[in-house]
Amino acid sequence: CEREGEIAGYAYAGVFKNRAAYRWAVETTVYVREDRKKMGIGRELYAALEKILSLQNILNLNACIACPEAEDPWLGRDSVQFHERLGYQFAGKFHQCGYKFGRWYHMVWMEKHLGNHPDNPPAVKTFDEIRGLVAEQYGIL
Incomplete structure (x- = not known):
């Protein structure tokens, strides 16, 4: 996502597990510049990413999110709450x-x-395989 000639954020999906049984699952990532947060950019990026992944027949989106034990000055629960608002559900937790x-x-x-x-x-x-369809249907890329 570009705003005023600068990169404001980006999103991508990668292999979840490198085995045939998991080919319909991806790990998603979204980053928004600190000074551009809470402006709808993350939601916009994920909406575009989900459209593309749907055209690829992807079914499962998995997000791995750093999460503090308690609020601290460097990391809050904003990312978890953001994903909840987008329809993601808690699936598990790895400690420390x-x-x-x-x-x-x-x-x-x-x-x-x-x-x-x-x-x-x-x-x-x-x-x-879907590049032309993405550009035609969604006007992205």
């Missing part, structure tokens, strides 16, 4: 798993389903 800002943080896993889970799901499409 991530180290940053000179301290240990928990890692919370949250998940969201983009669709039903049929017995024979359609094959996952590469981005190259």
Whole structure:
């Protein structure tokens, strides 16, 4: 996302697990510059990302989020609350798993389903296979 000629944030999805059984699941990430938070940018980025992932037949979105034991000056629960507002649900927690800002943080896993889970799901499409469709339907890229 670009605002006033500067990068305000970005979002992407990557492989959740590198095994065939998990090909319909991805790990999502969104970053918004500190001075651009609470302006709808994260929601906008995730909306575009979800459209693209749906076209690729992705069904499960998984977000791994650093989470403090208690509020501290460097990390709050804003990201967890943001994902909740987008429809993500708590899936699990790893204790004292991530180290940053000179301290240990928990890692919370949250998940969201983009669709039903049929017995024979359609094959996952590469981005190259849907690139034209993304540009045509959503005017992105």
